[in-house]
Amino acid sequence: MGSIDTPTITENGSTQSHAAAPAADGDQKPHASANGAPVEMPPESEATKRRRASMLPLEVGTRVMCRWRDAKYHPVKVIERRKVPYGGANDYEYYVHYTEFNRRLDEWVKLEQLDLDSVETVVDEKVEDKVTSLKMTRHQKRKIDETHVEVGHEELDAASLREHEEFTKVKNIATIELGRYEIETWYFSPFPPEYSDCLKLYFCEFCLNFMKRKEQLQRHMRKCDLKHPPGDEIYRSGTLSMFEVDGKKNKVYGQNLCYLAKLFLDHKTLYYDVDLFLFYVLCECDDRGCHMVGYFSKEKHSEESYNLACILTLPPYQRKGYGKFLIAFSYELSKKEGKVGTPERPLSDLGLLSYRGYWTRVLLDILKKHKGNISIKELSDMTAIKAEDILTTLQSLDLIQYRKGQHVICADPKLLDRHLKAAGRGGLEVDVSKLIWTPYKEQS
Numbered sequence: 001m002g003s004i005d006t007p008t009i010t011e012n013g014s015t016q017s018h019a020a021a022p023a024a025d026g027d028q029k030p031h032a033s034a035n036g037a038p039v040e041m042p043p044e045s046e047a048t049k050r051r052r053a054s055m056l057p058l059e060v061g062t063r064v065m066c067r068w069r070d071a072k073y074h075p076v077k078v079i080e081r082r083k084v085p086y087g088g089a090n091d092y093e094y095y096v097h098y099t100e101f102n103r104r105l106d107e108w109v110k111l112e113q114l115d116l117d118s119v120e121t122v123v124d125e126k127v128e129d130k131v132t133s134l135k136m137t138r139h140q141k142r143k144i145d146e147t148h149v150e151v152g153h154e155e156l157d158a159a160s161l162r163e164h165e166e167f168t169k170v171k172n173i174a175t176i177e178l179g180r181y182e183i184e185t186w187y188f189s190p191f192p193p194e195y196s197d198c199l200k201l202y203f204c205e206f207c208l209n210f211m212k213r214k215e216q217l218q219r220h221m222r223k224c225d226l227k228h229p230p231g232d233e234i235y236r237s238g239t240l241s242m243f244e245v246d247g248k249k250n251k252v253y254g255q256n257l258c259y260l261a262k263l264f265l266d267h268k269t270l271y272y273d274v275d276l277f278l279f280y281v282l283c284e285c286d287d288r289g290c291h292m293v294g295y296f297s298k299e300k301h302s303e304e305s306y307n308l309a310c311i312l313t314l315p316p317y318q319r320k321g322y323g324k325f326l327i328a329f330s331y332e333l334s335k336k337e338g339k340v341g342t343p344e345r346p347l348s349d350l351g352l353l354s355y356r357g358y359w360t361r362v363l364l365d366i367l368k369k370h371k372g373n374i375s376i377k378e379l380s381d382m383t384a385i386k387a388e389d390i391l392t393t394l395q396s397l398d399l400i401q402y403r404k405g406q407h408v409i410c411a412d413p414k415l416l417d418r419h420l421k422a423a424g425r426g427g428l429e430v431d432v433s434k435l436i437w438t439p440y441k442e443q444s
């Protein structure tokens with residue numbers, strides 16, 4: 001499977017780019033060679049210079065081609081602009097959204113990165129939306145009116161989506177330091193106002209308190225006596241541990257975790273009321289302590305049979321099978337509860353890929369081994385996966401037919417083999433014998 005672009009993570013503080021190039025846009029633009037790379041241009045004429053200068057500063061809403069870190073040009077939309085300190089009247093930096101890609105790639109760029117010859121001349125003019133009373137460009141309004149379908153946002157209505165985009169349009173914290181990693185963030189997170197002037201935050205990797213300065217963190221680390229998440233260790237296998245943290249008993253930890261997670265989760269509301277949640281924190285343990293790899297949260301009581309609210313693998317640990325481990329773990333907990341479960345919607349692009357991958361592999365493994373007929377209900381009982389998720393997964397694999405008013409699984413062995421081959425790696429296994437856990441019960 002190809003890679004969806006994710007921003008940079010660096011170890012030991014050095015900065016480097018690891019993101020792969022987004023798919024070629026096919027749209028050739030001026031000043032770009034056939035493969036999208038910039039080419040040497042003859043000196044600009046005075047008329048060209050004057051025409052370009054007359055466009056500046058670019059308006060918010062402008063669509064233009066922008067040189068990305070892969071040195072190729074991609075279409076962007078200007079989301080925000082800010083004056084360059086000590087610059088001239090028209091010297092601005094622009095916060096851009098690469099229109100073909102997820103918002104996690106949005107970033108501040110310099111004017112030199114923009115190809116002014118590709119500026120679309122019709123600049124969006126601000127209009128007021130009658131429903132939300134929010135000022136927006138005509139283009140934004142049209143997009144919403146047409147029912148916006150950005151990945152991960154399908155289930156937000158137009159007004160909520162607009163509000164979400166308006167308040168979270170510019171990333172506030174650019175990087176965080178957590179343990180031995182410096183990590184570029186992906187999205188806006190609503191940190192308290194006193195942190196609004198910070199581009200970088202320093203997190204204690206154990207209690208997740210965050211600070212503005214490295215020296216504060218160093219002082220904190222000398223005093224902090226946690227070496228693992230608070231709460232109960234409910235799983236240990238080799239160097240992997242899972243801790244269950246009750247949001248009610250560890251409120252500050254739960255809130256810190258939510259602030260941190262929101263930097264990588266676009267479409268989730270930040271819950272300040274963490275009392276209602278349990279947090280399952282996955283750690284890699286060594287002699288220095290238990291280092292957080294990722295987590296998932298779970299409502300203590302879910303009327304919609306959600307067995308997972310938010311899931312995150314921290315970027316330095318992604319694509320190593322931890323996400324599928326966390327998903328598998330959430331279903332093991334559901335099995336112990338004797339319930340079926342499903343993740344809370346909407347799923348992000350990466351969330352959907354991970355879930356699809358997990359459901360596919362689990363169901364194919366059973367169908368491959370099973371002799372005779374099997375129903376969706378039986379599959380659901382065996383796996384704790386909700387029947388609807390089983391149905392959509394099998395439908396996407398073309399393993400289901402609708403006959404005489406009911407769905408029938410048609411598991412042709414050759415097709416199963418083909419799908420299993422394509423399903424890739426299974427992820428890290430959960431060893432159920434190492435799980436020591438009883439379902440949550442309200443304490444009086």
Ligand SMILES: CC(=O)SCCNC(=O)CCNC(=O)[C@H](O)C(C)(C)COP(=O)(O)OP(=O)(O)OC[C@H]1O[C@@H](n2cnc3c(N)ncnc32)[C@H](O)[C@@H]1OP(=O)(O)O
Nearest residue numbers: 003004310311312313318319320321323324348350351354
């Ligand atoms: C209910 C919800 O919370 S939805 C929100 C989900 N969370 C987020 O979007 C937060 C940011 N993303 C993440 O934290 C992670 O990407 C997760 C949790 C979704 C996945 O975690 P990971 O540890 O990377 O998962 P894992 O290594 O098990 O891979 C899962 C599969 O998803 C797919 N996948 C994950 N990341 C990518 C990517 N960048 N590009 C392409 N495919 C990907 C692959 O199929 C992968 O399996 P493979 O590596 O065998 O091909």
